[in-house]
Amino acid sequence: MPDYTRLDRLSGEACLVGIGETDYRADYHFKPASDSPDSYALAARAFARALVDSGLSKDDIDGLVVGPTLAMERTGEVLGLDTRFTVQADAVNAIIQATLAINVGLAECVALVYGNNQRSASTQYGGPNAMGGERFQAYVYYAPWGLTSQGALYAMMANRYMAETGFRPADLGTIAIAERDFARLNDNAILTEPLGIGDYLSGKIICEPLRRPDYCLVNDGGVALIVTSRERAKRLAVPLVSVVGIGASDLHRDAASLRPRLLDFYHSGHAQTAAQVYRMAGIGPRDIDVLQVYDSFSIHVPVALEGFGFCPIGEAARFIAETGIGPGGGLPTNTSGGMLCESYMQGWNHQAEAVRQLRGAAGRRQVEGARHAQYVSDVAGKTASIIYRAEASR
Structure with a gap:
């Protein structure tokens, strides 16, 4: 059972103060993978925009949550970050991890970073050459019944x-x-x-x-979010x-x-x-x-x-x-x-x-x-x- 007494203490104590995204529409075209930004470059572009949006500097970031497709160590290296707290998580769990880290005192300003060059790299999410087939049950357990995507x-x-x-x-x-x-x-x-x-x-x-139209797109892009404590957020010139x-x-x-x-x-x-x-x-x-x-x-x-x-x-x-x-x-x-x-x-x-x-x-x-x-x-x-x-x- 969730401990609502403890959860209630977290409510409202973490704020999103920076957002950054790449140019999805402008970047939507096929290129040879060698000529296209890799996932780290896309993530770095989004991160730079999130910093500008927040009014913080790179030196203010002491926590890092890295989205899958990126390695934690390499992401920190590319972004030039030394952090006290670093984990990997998907989008929703990235917010949860940042909220928890801030509230227990592991970090004050956490960057959440994701990048994916899936379109230009011709990543496949189905069929016999599907990316991650050795890990994703959708591509392995169900293949004998034709469910390969x-x-x-x-x-x-x-x-x-x-x-x-x-x-x-x-x-x-x-x-x-x-x-x-x-x-x-x-x-x-x-x-x-x-x-x-x-x-x-x-x-x-x-x-x-x-x-x-019922299927999602497959495109290149990056997203970055910056989450900080409520106290720090109040000192920034961004809406809370x-x-x-x-x-x-x-x-x-x-x-x-x-x-x-x-x-x-x-x-x-x-x-x-x-x-x-x-x-x-x-x-x-x-x-x-x-x-x-x-x-x-x-x-x-x-x-x-x-x-x-x-x-x-x-x-x-x-x-x-x-x-x-x-x-x-x-x-x-x-x-x-x-x-x-x-x-x-x-x-x-x-x-x-x-x-x-x-x-x-x-x-x-x-x-x-x-x-x-x-x-x-x-x-x-x-x-x-x-x-x-x-x-x-x-």
Whole structure:
């Protein structure tokens, strides 16, 4: 059981003060790998921009969280950092690790850095030459049944979800269109061509029922975030955005048989994570102004809406239609265009977008009066969530 007494002490004590991203749209083109920035160069570019954004100097950084695809030692060397605290983590756990490190006194200013040159390096995430096939169960355990890619796994999940709930292909299309509409308001987004429901339904099916707009991008890029203590953040000339809720629940049991994915669509993990993150933040789903959902595939969105209590189980289609998740909707979701349309940064770009929205700095896609932004993810049974708050005053 989570110790809420201890968790409550963490709420609001870590703040995101710097964000930096590379030029996703400008960099979206094929090059020979030898002529393209490697993952470390992309990460370094994002880090430099995050420092400028925060007003801190490199010498202020005493903690480092490195995203997968990068080695911790090499990243520290490239960035020229000697730190007292260094770990490796994915996007959501990077925020959690930085929050914990700051609150126990291991570091005061933590840089969270990610870079990936997956497009120019021709990285494959499926098929016989898939990257990491020796490590990822999706490419090994399920190959005899033809499930050699993430798309196949999520297509199976989508088919079962649609059979159980009545969710239709057009409902999936609504999600893809909402994210595309946000991307069209984002000058750094890669996919900005108009997308209507007719375009979607007439589009090529990649792995039934998933069409091309249901799949995330594969592109080069880097993201960096800087997290510091509340006390230090108050001395900086940036709007205060604090971490007020964290939650996680991992469903490892029977994961290799797809049980958590197919039987309840990770809802048991969602429920545990939601209970923790909302309890710690002192709010509920109705208080969320901006939602960011890990969206390697569009099907993530409806199961997350149900699992985190934005609507009853099985009613995501109705909720999306009635409430709206696109520009001007009641629950703006993946407001940068997400990983379907802006950039596939494995959830890191969602954190930067949450901060932008709470700062009121998202330009044409700004959600008016946004105070609470939530990030949710469920990847390979690992469910997690962060709630950020825009502080009214210092």
